[in-house]
Amino acid sequence: MIYVDGSPFTPDDSSQGMDTLVALMEHPLLVSASNTFNTVVEKNISISGNSSSVTSSVGKLVYIFQREYATVDPTLVDVVGTDEATTCVGVAIRNRKSRMISAAHMDSPEVVNNGLTQMLSLVADQDPDALYDVHLIGGFDDISPQHSNHRKIQTELEGYSYPLCAKIVESLRNRSEKFQIGTLHILWHNTKWDSKGIASPIFHGFVVETSTGVIIPACFDKTTRCPDEIVRRIRVTANFEDPTWSGRLLDTYDTSTDRVAIAPCVWTMRQKRIAMKLQSLSDAEILLFCSSSPSAEGPEFVDNERRKWDYLIRHPDWTEAFPHRQPRVFERTVDGTWARIDPFE
Template sequence: MIFIDGRPLMLASSSSSSPHPQGIEILNALMGHPTVLSSSHAFKDIPERKFTSSEESSSERPSQPNFVYLFQREYAAVDPAMVDFVGTDEATTCVGLAIRNRQSGMTSVAHMDSPDVVEIGLTQMLSLVVNNGSRAELDVHLIGGFEDAPAGVSNQVSRTGRPGKQVGYSLPLCIKIVESLWKRQEKFRIQTMFVLGHNTKRDAEGNAYPIFNGFLVETATGSVFPASFDGTSRCPDEIVRRIRVTACNDDPSWKGKLLETYDTLTDKFVVAPCCWSRHQLRIALTFYSLSDPEILFTCSTSPLAEGPDFVYNIRRQWDYLIKHPDWRMTFPEKQPRVFARTNRGGWMRC
């Protein structure tokens, strides 16, 4: 169930009395709601926080706050007693979803990249945020995605809720998220919906770009800020986790699921074994010789909107695959890669 301003969301269409309205109706009602419009304007005016990390152990350098960073298709539920911030970035057509239990402060964040992972992903996200039988008040923030439909193509869907072939990636994902929230029994209180048109800017040629690509949740207060992270803070085990996003597509055990990486109870990162196929290695060997623009337009769903390090990070993944063609070199005896937090807030391989 979706609530806004403390009341159930009302739909304006004639089918609003239906127990199963189309996702596009729910999305339109939310995007045009005065409270959502107001919160979007306010969010756009918040300065973006640039997050960096340091593993330097000098006693003169203060310890950094405990934070958890998420890559594409990952999720994490964090305890405010152990984690100060949780966030993600590098979202263009993806959508970041944050759900926080007002009573306990438990916060779950996911970087969703496809409608296929939404339904099971929500169940994963809520498993440690909502107790069985609990009537918890759940604050919800959706940030990311933009009007990525090709120029001249209307970013709309039919009233059946089924997007057309050229509708882009962000809109179908947003539709699936709000439709799934609507159908569940939990009470989701929408606080931020900075997606699609609210998160779109255009250049002089009319090309669309997201205003913000990431965000950070302060677990103690529930405050949400636009954020970006650098190479030192997208950790731990950056390259292996990036490769896993692609490798999981060939693993049926991850079908329809978000990737589990962070262990809530122990405050550790546990990167489960994943195997990369010869097909991935062939792609790395074949595509590595392409020019940067060719890689950008081949590997991205939104090539004009990617960050300046997108191609660099792709090449780093291919470098790793070429140097470690057998996944068992990375996961000896098929054991996970475990990282514990240091006393200065960083991460150390166990």
């Protein structure tokens, strides 16, 4: 069930996901909130000086890659966030009473229903009247030319961003929990055009301050996308061949221990063969064949893809990454970095 400003949002009962989405996008309060969000200075999350610890203004961070989620306890974590979203959508859900927050980086309508259940497993409580704050940031108008009227496409699930956003809204509406939409900075609200009329997102990510629930647009330095960046990036594509992850978000973080626990994911020799072929492509070809939004990707996209493929070529056996089929576990050190530990110790 969806709420706006404390009141139930009740469009026509016969409306589908896209109709509900457009109605929400046109709600005056959410339009105003999105306009205000556009004026917020994007926070740059980076490494402090030459040390390996996250800047003091950030504190204890949990970073989420594509198709991952994490539920964090505000007594253990200061901020949780994600970036690198183009046609993907970042979702944050906060229990107002417990202040527990779950954040996800959703990349496909197929993961939405199960993904929301995963996110709410540690956030929702037994109170039927509990209200959960929800923020959606990401996606952009990836199907319409500049200055087009978005109403023309409200019943057409084209592109990548629109079907994903429509599915998220539809799933929130159909669940029994009460979701208060606070930020809906998606689609045309999150779109800018260059001088050639090419669209791209205004913001690619966010952080949530766990003590307050405040959400801020953010981008991350490559060294703060940790721990275990490459293996986690590989899981995004490798999980398509691993039926255990079908329709689910990827487990990343152990809420109770404040440890990153990267659940095993299987990849095959086929992934190595594909990686070897893709490594031979030009940068332009990599953008064309490997991105859902080639003209909107950041400058690190191609390098990130090549580093993934290099790892797969060197480590085609997934059990090298996950010995004994156990998670890769990392804990925080005193200087703020992550250190891998032996799960059997």
